[in-house]
Amino acid sequence: MARRTGRRPGKPDTREAILAAARAAFAERGFDAASIRSIATAAGVDPALVHHYFGTKEELFRAAMRVPIDxxxxxxxxxxxxxxxxxxxxxxxxxxxxxxxxxxxxxxxxxxxxxxxxxxxxxxxxxxxxxxxxxxxxxxxxxxxxxxxxxxxxxxxxxxxxxxxxxxxxxxxxxxxxxxxxxxxxxxxxxxxxxxxx
Amino acid sequence: MARRTGRRPGKPDTREAILAAARAAFAERGFDAASIRSIATAAGVDPALVHHYFGTKEELFRAAMRVPIDxxxxxxxxxxxxxxxxxxxxxxxxxxxxxxxxxxxxxxxxxxxxxxxxxxxxxxxxxxxxxxxxxxxxxxxxxxxxxxxxxxxxxxxxxxxxxxxxxxxxxxxxxxxxxxxxxxxxxxxxxxxxxxxx
Missing domain, CATH: 1.10.357.10 (Tetracycline Repressor, domain 2)
Incomplete structure (x- = not known):
């Protein structure tokens, strides 16, 4: 199941851990310098899981900021x-x-x-x-x-x-x-x- | 002692009661419609005391909003x-x-x-x-x-x-x-x- 758009399901704790790590990374290092890999490491998950839940880095950023439009x-x-x-x-x-x-x-x-x-x-x-x-x-x-x-x-x-x-x-x-x-x-x-x- | 400018001393409770009444009046009725008299009544003090502590209605408004400039x-x-x-x-x-x-x-x-x-x-x-x-x-x-x-x-x-x-x-x-x-x-x-x- 590799759904590529929209909000992904998944364990709430894991999702929230990824979003918290993403917020910290985007705020501290900026969007360009923050990588999916480093966010995954900070959240203690595999980078593939971040992509699976949230899609692209842009989509992860919007999810982290709760921005409902693209x-x-x-x-x-x-x-x-x-x-x-x-x-x-x-x-x-x-x-x-x-x-x-x-x-x-x-x-x-x-x-x-x-x-x-x-x-x-x-x-x-x-x-x-x-x-x-x-x-x-x-x-x-x-x-x-x-x-x-x-x-x-x-x-x-x-x-x-x-x-x-x-x-x-x-x-x-x-x-x-x-x-x-x-x-x-x-x-x-x-x-x-x-x-x-x- | 009728000092006409700057922050007035006075009982802290009375001053704060007047400022709270002023904030409520300015927010609810607007600056133009809110009167010193009605603010004094709401604070349970004489209008002369409001003038004594805060000066004009403009000065009271700035004090109520904690605006440090005129x-x-x-x-x-x-x-x-x-x-x-x-x-x-x-x-x-x-x-x-x-x-x-x-x-x-x-x-x-x-x-x-x-x-x-x-x-x-x-x-x-x-x-x-x-x-x-x-x-x-x-x-x-x-x-x-x-x-x-x-x-x-x-x-x-x-x-x-x-x-x-x-x-x-x-x-x-x-x-x-x-x-x-x-x-x-x-x-x-x-x-x-x-x-x-x-």
């Missing part, structure tokens, strides 16, 4: 179309996820990231490796500028999530998504492809 | 100069406060706002009545647009605080303030005075 699956929607529209499409896609039932998990993630340094590190790794890097890699930009551009996009999207879903400040809290795409899309577009240097 | 005192810096530069000056002033020792209190406020609905309401009231309204009232804008403009500014500033001080995503986390003023100032300027309609 950002990679949304990427084609963001990238399809004019380069000048990628900011607006990113905002629209972001709102689509957060306005869905997955948004509840998002608020939980924000809450835990704010509450301690360790979960903040996980959130940072997730943002960079699973969301921002994937968009930026497709825009043919100067590699030296990517970190600043990515973290500027993060300021706007994290703040949108905080304002709409956590602080619930009106009218952003209940605005039609297209109102926010029109207002905030150009900001994200400038951070991605415009002039942001001092 | 946003009104920073307003002249933000408003002095060209109207086209108000976005940049707001970002510079915001970073000046958060990069100072007061920033620790700011992270505490964000943390408590994220952790429950009640403190989120206080944060919302504070943002609107003590920060955004004061800036927007000086820019001679269409009153119908002020709430959207104010809450858009909130998305960018809250997100900047989250990214730089909580998630600590590089390079925003340790960027020179002027780099961020150059990158983010134009965003805040557009939200304040530019075209934001759908």
């Amino acid at each position: 950002p990679a699956a949304l990427l084609p929607t963001v990238l399809a179309g004019e380069r000048d529209g990628v900011g607006g499409r990113l905002v629209r896609t972001f709102l689509g996820v957060w306005d869905s039932p997955a948004g509840t998990a998002g608020v939980g993630l924000l809450r835990s990231a704010v509450n301690n340094e360790w979960t903040a590190r996980l959130m940072r790794e997730f943002l960079v490796t699973q969301v921002l890097r994937r968009v930026l890699d497709h825009l043919d930009l100067d590699p030296a500028e990517l970190p600043l551009r990515g973290s500027l996009v993060a300021t706007q999207l994290l703040g949108l999530a905080m304002t709409r879903y956590v602080i619930r400040l009106e009218p952003v809290a209940s605005a039609d998504p297209e109102t926010l795409v029109a207002a905030i899309g150009p900001t994200v577009q400038r951070y991605l492809t415009g002039d942001v240097a001092a | 946003p009104a005192a920073l307003l002249p810096t933000v408003l002095a100069g060209e109207r086209d530069g108000v976005g940049g000056r707001l970002v510079r002033t915001f970073l000046g406060v958060w990069d100072s020792p007061a920033g620790t209190a700011g992270v505490g406020l964000l943390r408590s706002a994220v952790n429950n609905e009640w403190t989120a309401r206080l944060m919302r009231e504070f943002l609107v009545t003590q920060v955004l309204r004061r800036v927007l009232d000086h820019l001679d804008l269409d009153p119908a647009e002020l709430p959207l403009r104010g809450s858009l500014v909130a998305t960018q500033l809250l997100g900047l605080a989250m990214t730089r001080y909580v998630i600590r995503l590089e390079p925003v986390a340790s960027a020179d303030p002027e780099t961020l003023v150059a990158a983010i100032g134009p965003t805040v300027q557009r939200y304040l005075t530019g075209d934001v309609a759908a």
